[in-house]
Amino acid sequence: MQFMLLFSRQGKLRLQKWYVPLSDKEKKKITRELVQTVLARKPKMCSFLEWRDLKIVYKRYASLYFCCAIEDQDNELITLEIIHRYVELLDKYFGSVCELDIIFNFEKAYFILDEFLLGGEAQETSKKNVLKAIEQADLLQEVRALATA
Amino acid sequence: MPAPIRLRELIRTIRTARTQAEEREMIQKECAAIRSSFREEDNTYRCRNVAKLLYMHMLGYPAHFGQLECLKLIASQKFTDKRIGYLGAMLLLDERQDVHLLMTNCIKNDLNHSTQYVQGLSLCTLGCMGSSEMCRDLAGEVEKLLKTSNSYLRKKAALCAVHVIRKVPELMEMFLPATKNLLSEKNHGVLHTSVVLLTEMCERSPDMLSHFRKLVPQLVRILKNLIMSGYSPEHDVSGISDPFLQVRILRLLRILGKGDDDSSEAMNDILAQVATNTETSKNVGNAILYETVLTIMDIKSESGLRVLAINILGRFLLNNDKNIRYVALTSLLKTVQTDHNAVQRHRSTIVDCLKDLDVSIKRRAMELSFALVNGNNIRGMMKELLYFLDSCDPDFKADCASGIFLAAEKYAPSKRWHIDTVMRVLTTAGSYVRDDSVPNLIQLITNSVEMHAYTVQRLYKALLDDISQQPLVQVASWCIGEYGDLLVSGQCEEEEPIQVSEDEVLDVLEGLLVSNLSTPVTRAYSLTAIMKLSTRFSSVNRIKKVVSIYGSSIDVELQQRAVEYNALFKKYDHMRPALLERMPIMEKTATNGPTDIAQTNGETDSTILDTKHLPSITHPASQANDLLDLLGGNDVVPVIQTTVPTKPASAGGELLDLLGDLSLTGIPPMTAYNKNGLKIEFTFERSNPSPNIAVITIHATNSTEADMTEFVFQAAVPKVCSFPSRLVNTFRLHNPQSISACLISIL
Numbered sequence: 001m002q003f004m005l006l007f008s009r010q011g012k013l014r015l016q017k018w019y020v021p022l023s024d025k026e027k028k029k030i031t032r033e034l035v036q037t038v039l040a041r042k043p044k045m046c047s048f049l050e051w052r053d054l055k056i057v058y059k060r061y062a063s064l065y066f067c068c069a070i071e072d073q074d075n076e077l078i079t080l081e082i083i084h085r086y087v088e089l090l091d092k093y094f095g096s097v098c099e100l101d102i103i104f105n106f107e108k109a110y111f112i113l114d115e116f117l118l119g120g121e122a123q124e125t126s127k128k129n130v131l132k133a134i135e136q137a138d139l140l141q142e143v144r145a146l147a148t149a
Numbered sequence: 150m151p152a153p154i155r156l157r158e159l160i161r162t163i164r165t166a167r168t169q170a171e172e173r174e175m176i177q178k179e180c181a182a183i184r185s186s187f188r189e190e191d192n193t194y195r196c197r198n199v200a201k202l203l204y205m206h207m208l209g210y211p212a213h214f215g216q217l218e219c220l221k222l223i224a225s226q227k228f229t230d231k232r233i234g235y236l237g238a239m240l241l242l243d244e245r246q247d248v249h250l251l252m253t254n255c256i257k258n259d260l261n262h263s264t265q266y267v268q269g270l271s272l273c274t275l276g277c278m279g280s281s282e283m284c285r286d287l288a289g290e291v292e293k294l295l296k297t298s299n300s301y302l303r304k305k306a307a308l309c310a311v312h313v314i315r316k317v318p319e320l321m322e323m324f325l326p327a328t329k330n331l332l333s334e335k336n337h338g339v340l341h342t343s344v345v346l347l348t349e350m351c352e353r354s355p356d357m358l359s360h361f362r363k364l365v366p367q368l369v370r371i372l373k374n375l376i377m378s379g380y381s382p383e384h385d386v387s388g389i390s391d392p393f394l395q396v397r398i399l400r401l402l403r404i405l406g407k408g409d410d411d412s413s414e415a416m417n418d419i420l421a422q423v424a425t426n427t428e429t430s431k432n433v434g435n436a437i438l439y440e441t442v443l444t445i446m447d448i449k450s451e452s453g454l455r456v457l458a459i460n461i462l463g464r465f466l467l468n469n470d471k472n473i474r475y476v477a478l479t480s481l482l483k484t485v486q487t488d489h490n491a492v493q494r495h496r497s498t499i500v501d502c503l504k505d506l507d508v509s510i511k512r513r514a515m516e517l518s519f520a521l522v523n524g525n526n527i528r529g530m531m532k533e534l535l536y537f538l539d540s541c542d543p544d545f546k547a548d549c550a551s552g553i554f555l556a557a558e559k560y561a562p563s564k565r566w567h568i569d570t571v572m573r574v575l576t577t578a579g580s581y582v583r584d585d586s587v588p589n590l591i592q593l594i595t596n597s598v599e600m601h602a603y604t605v606q607r608l609y610k611a612l613l614d615d616i617s618q619q620p621l622v623q624v625a626s627w628c629i630g631e632y633g634d635l636l637v638s639g640q641c642e643e644e645e646p647i648q649v650s651e652d653e654v655l656d657v658l659e660g661l662l663v664s665n666l667s668t669p670v671t672r673a674y675s676l677t678a679i680m681k682l683s684t685r686f687s688s689v690n691r692i693k694k695v696v697s698i699y700g701s702s703i704d705v706e707l708q709q710r711a712v713e714y715n716a717l718f719k720k721y722d723h724m725r726p727a728l729l730e731r732m733p734i735m736e737k738t739a740t741n742g743p744t745d746i747a748q749t750n751g752e753t754d755s756t757i758l759d760t761k762h763l764p765s766i767t768h769p770a771s772q773a774n775d776l777l778d779l780l781g782g783n784d785v786v787p788v789i790q791t792t793v794p795t796k797p798a799s800a801g802g803e804l805l806d807l808l809g810d811l812s813l814t815g816i817p818p819m820t821a822y823n824k825n826g827l828k829i830e831f832t833f834e835r836s837n838p839s840p841n842i843a844v845i846t847i848h849a850t851n852s853t854e855a856d857m858t859e860f861v862f863q864a865a866v867p868k869v870c871s872f873p874s875r876l877v878n879t880f881r882l883h884n885p886q887s888i889s890a891c892l893i894s895i896l
Contacts, residue, residue: 019277028209124337124338133266140264140266
């Protein structure tokens, strides 16, 4: 996966995870164009589109669009499952997640994503394990100072 | 100084802003507060401030002044600080900033931290955005962690290693020992990431690939366990056990089995098992089937398995889910060359997809339809394709029209059918056809001698209906100019001849000259047509009058033509009949344009090269040279249309031998073009894995002072050759470097 974007139906960015090095300007340009393209799609259209030299996989959950850019050799259908898994993780963590949860707790959304994907690939395929890791890490935040290495 | 406001509070406040200006004001105020807080080196609230900064960054506001603060957070001993610090680093820093290198030491320390969650943070950050220098420095640490027994860290280390290898491919060797027992892990996370790591290594190095082939039995075993094992709640997705792992294993098997008989045989059974046993009611199952089909098609599978795969794709085509249909069409497009007959069986379903509402599906279906057209199904397919052309989006029309022309040219059952088809395209999508189709069509018409009367009659009637579509109008005016005598004499055999007088014809042509809808090119066509009619019609005076009017036209091209034609009437009247007589039949040149469709579509074709084609191909080459002379200067290099096999042909006819028996030994490199500081060289060699593929490498060198922009490379080949992909690239040729070679393989 090259990047993942979450944005609202009005085109407001809620999360951006980039797995390729690009300048801020390029990221903004890509985001703007892609958001426009995806929002222009009609509801009955399929979840895949070709954009520049990438394959874009997107799915709408309530008011949020989850949009991934994958490479030629990646499997589109399993990417849909990856997106779905991420949504399930968010849902379990926040308890019936909605867009507001992600807006007000964006850093947590990132933490969860980083426990699920690393460098654009899934690092853990068990829902339980991802959530357990997040839970433990959250507990660690309470600790005053960590034992040094 | 009061404590900085909390993150959630800030978010709430900003969301109350009603205008962009109001939001900007709030942000600026908060940024100022954050800046002064940073200046005061406040440790307590640094984390909070950076978090707020990250929120504002997501809204689109600059946050670069927080970069160093992220580094300070990473170095802190509080986990909360580290978490936000690393997040900030991933969002605000990238390898273009020098600042990011300062992270290296922190990451190194954290990779060895006693708390695994801290190690995890640093592995994640390194694996997400580590630059090549960082990767080089820290590869050793990652390798160490790859060997740990802690599965939480091991899985992260594996993906981190993938990133390191992508950034610094030379370091791949160093991870080899650690991969020894990766697949014996029970932990699915580690298994999954290990398979990803092995895939990356195999894709990058043929040596690694041969080394890892021995893992095929183990992979097959793991896959088998996944399928046969009972319900495992931890990894279950809609009744399927760990689909993510299954898909990755299938992909690795594909790479390992490709081109290798033994490995392919070892995986035959499991592939058949997966293909038949996987539940297809949900997307998950279909995702696995999709990957299985891709693997079956790529390895050396037995024919039964291949047929199974194509049938799965056929079933996909009938699925209600659009995504599945899309994926099926994409896969069929990939396999249509190799398993043509099997795909033909699903032709009617594919053609139905042309009527789908989704744009992506329609495009795929169109491409696939063109690939499936052959001499047997041309009539039926063309009907469907013409219907599609009528109703499709404007974006498609150009490609569809070109595709139809190509298919018609290759498989037309009769000349009349061909001309009818061409007419149909011109009348329905006339404004979308490519510019080069006009000369091609004209040439087609001249060659169909017996159809001249029929053609000109149909074109005339089309003109009466509609003069807005320029390509149609241009072809029509050219034909009327050439064959106007046949038109008025009512000689048509193919259909009911129409009664039309010379005046009526001239009315139509003059109408084109004055109409606002006509482009300058069209006007030029019609003026010339009118002139030609002076030798075919009797109303010469009328024509003389028209021509003299345009002698003072504002359009320079028209004016020049009119003046010359006038001269023809006055001083050179004796030459006029000879000059304006019927055009001779033109030599057929190789088709230029979209050549990815120019392949034999599964018919039993003789592969003997038609050498008649080659000598005439020098025509476009000289056109290219003329063009370059016209434009002269060093700055702009226009499109150089080279027909690839021609250039060698002009260097002594070696190509005829070349393509005849495909013995490529000892074709010397040759300079195809060397003018105005642009030098283009071709070198030839036989492709190593497949000896019947010729690889022609092109070196373009710019030796002028300025850059050459918009250097577009296009190639066209005669129909008997094919090349696997469309190669159209725009380059910038910097002085004095040469562009790296672009490869063309000719089958």
